[in-house]
Each structure stands twice: as structure tokens, then as C-alpha cells.
Amino acid sequence: MHINDGLLPIGVLATGYAVTAGITWYSLRRINKLPDPQAAVPKVALLTSAFFVASWINIPVPPTSVHLILNGLMGVILGWYAMPAIVVGLFLQAVMFQHGGLTTLGVNAAMMGIPALGGYAIFQLHDYILPGYKYQPHILAFLGGALGLGGAALIAFTLLIVTIPAYLDVSAERAAITALVAAHIPLMVIEGLFTAMVVTFLLRVRPDMVDGYAASA
Numbered sequence: 001m002h003i004n005d006g007l008l009p010i011g012v013l014a015t016g017y018a019v020t021a022g023i024t025w026y027s028l029r030r031i032n033k034l035p036d037p038q039a040a041v042p043k044v045a046l047l048t049s050a051f052f053v054a055s056w057i058n059i060p061v062p063p064t065s066v067h068l069i070l071n072g073l074m075g076v077i078l079g080w081y082a083m084p085a086i087v088v089g090l091f092l093q094a095v096m097f098q099h100g101g102l103t104t105l106g107v108n109a110a111m112m113g114i115p116a117l118g119g120y121a122i123f124q125l126h127d128y129i130l131p132g133y134k135y136q137p138h139i140l141a142f143l144g145g146a147l148g149l150g151g152a153a154l155i156a157f158t159l160l161i162v163t164i165p166a167y168l169d170v171s172a173e174r175a176a177i178t179a180l181v182a183a184h185i186p187l188m189v190i191e192g193l194f195t196a197m198v199v200t201f202l203l204r205v206r207p208d209m210v211d212g213y214a215a216s217a
Contacts, residue, residue, distance in 0.1 A: 001066070001067075001069055001111075001112075001149075001152055001153060001156055001184065002055070002090075002093070002099055002100035002101075002104075002108055003100065003101075003104045003107055003108055003111070003156060003159065003160070004100060004101050004104065005101030005102070005103045005104055006101075006103075007104070007160070007163070008104060008107060008159065008163055009163055012107065012159065012163060013103050013104060013106065013107060014106075015106075015107075016104070016105075016106035016107030016108075016109070016110050016111075017105070017106030017107075018106070019106065019110040019114075020083075020087065020105075020106040020107075020109040020110045020113065021106070023083050023110065023113060023114065023117070024083050024084055024087055024109075024113075027080040027081070027082075027083040027084060027117075028084060030080040031080050031081060031084075040078070040081055043077070043078065043081075043209055044078055044081045044085050047070075047073070047074050047077060047078055047085060048074075048085040048088055048089050050070055050073075051069075051070050051071070051074055051085065051086065051089040052089045052092055052093060054067065054068040054069060054070045055067045055068065055069070055093060055099055059186075059187060059190070066183050066184050066187050068187070068190075068191065068194075069112060069148075069149055069152060069191065070191065070194075070195075071086060071112040071113070071115060071116040071119070071148045071149065071152055072115065072116060072119040072144050072145035072146065072147065072148020072149055072191055072192070072195055073119075073144075073145050073148070073191065073194065073195040073198060074086060074116050074148075075115070075116030075117055075118065075119035075120040075123075075144060075148050076119050076120060076123045076140075076141055076144040076145060076148075076195055076199065077198070077199075077202075077209065077210070077211075078120075079120045079211055080117070080120075082113065082116040082117060082120065083109070083113040083116070083117065086109055086112050086113045086116060087105075087109045087113070090105055090108050090109050090112070091105060107159065110155075111152050111155045111156055111159070112148075112152045114151065114155070115147065115148045115149070115150070115151025115152045115155070116148050118144075118147060118148065118151055119143075119144030119145060119147055119148035119151075119195075120144065122140060122143050122144045122147060123137075123140045123141060123143075123144040123211075124211070125140065126140060137199055137200075137203060137210065138196045138199060138200055139196075141192075141195045141196040141198070141199035141200075142192040142193065142195060142196040143192065144192075144195060145191045145192040145193075145194060145195025145196065146188040146189060146191060146192030146195075147188075147192075148191070148195075149184060149187060149188050149191045149192075150184075150185075150188045153181050153184040153188075154181075156181065157177060157178070157181040160177045161174060161177055164177075
């Protein structure tokens with residue numbers, strides 16, 4: 001779901017960098033207010049590595065194929081660390097494998113980082129959604145993982161649709177973009193289930209890594 005160089009106008013690219021810079025700054029500010037901001041570095045490094053390699057796992061969804069993103073998983077597990085981690089992962093993908101691009105780095109980071117933080121917000125609603133229910137963390141993790149990808153797909157769809165150059169066949173381009181984004185719907189379920197599985201595993205072996213559930217676990 002990376003947007004490559006040359007597809008978006010300069011104004012959108014500049015806005016993407018501005019939004020990413022603002023959210024990253026705010027995320028780092030929230031992180032620095034934690035009692036020990038460096039304590040989560042190993043966890044962040046592990047999930048950034050997973051995010052980095054996930055884009056190479058292609059899943060055929062006829063007539064195209066899609067790849068894992070795991071931005072929802074990063075949001076659920078990392079919280080405010082997710083945004084800077086996504087920026088680093090996308091930068092390495094663009095530099096090392098030309099996956100995405102440097103001009104679209106800001107847009108891609110905002111496209112994946114904002115839904116990731118949304119997934120974190122959903123997961124932190126444990127005091128309001130199904131409180132006390134045995135499978136509550138698994139359900140919230142599924143929603144966070146699925147909606148993280150869904151939010152990124154929706155942003156990508158909007159950006160690509162509204163910036164189609166007039167010299168192209170607009171109707172054909174819209175059909176192609178719609179088909180590509182629709183192909184991510186099954187992937188939403190996969191990423192939601194994968195996020196729930198990871199949270200289930202962590203609650204069993206390292207509940208301290210799951211924010212909000214360590215005490216109850």
C-alpha cells in the first residue's frame with residue numbers, strides 16, 4: 001500500500017511531510033513524558049523490523065496481490081512509539097529497496113501512522129468496551145489491527161482518487177484504484193486476526209508488553 005514517487009502533486013507531498021513531522025513531534029513529546037522512555041526500545045526495534053519485512057509477504061487476492069503492513073499491530077503494541085517507528089521503517093524500505101519513495105515518505109508515514117495511532121486508541125478503550133469480558137483484549141486487538149489497515153487503505157484511496165491527472169483515462173484509473181483498495185478488505189481480517197494472536201501470546205508470556213493489561217494478567 002505504499003504510494004510511489006511521481007504519483008502525487010507537490011502540494012500533497014509537502015502536506016504529507018508537514019503532517020508527519022507534526023505527529024512525530026507530538027508522539028516523541030508524549031514518549032519523553034513516560035517514566036522511562038528508553039525501556040520500550042527493544043520492543044520498538046523488534047516491531048519496526050517486522051514492519052520492515054512485512055511488505056515482502058505478498059498475498060494473492062485476484063486479480064491482484066496485496067502485502068502485509070502491520071501498522072495496526074504496531075499501534076496496538078507500541079502506542080505513541082508507533083509513529084516514529086513507522087517513519088524509520090518506511091525510510092529504510094525506500095532507501096534500501098525503493099519500496100515507496102523519499103518524496104512520498106511523509107504521505108506514506110501519515111497514511112500508515114495515523115490509523116496506527118487510531119488502533120492504539122481503540123485498544124485503550126478497555127474500560128469502556130466489554131469491561132470484564134474474558135476475550136475483551138483479543139476483540140479490541142482484532143479491531144485495532146483491522147482498522148489500522150482499513151484506515152490506511154481509505155486514506156490511500158482518497159489521495160489517489162482526488163489526484164488523478166486529467167490527461168489520463170479518469171474512469172479507468174478510478175476503477176483500477178477501487179479494485180486495488182477493495183483487495184485490502186480480506187487483508188484487514190488477516191491483520192486483525194494476526195494482531196489478536198500476537199496480543200494473546202504476549203498476555204500469556206509477557207503481559208507487561210501489553211499496555212493496560214499487565215495488572216489484570
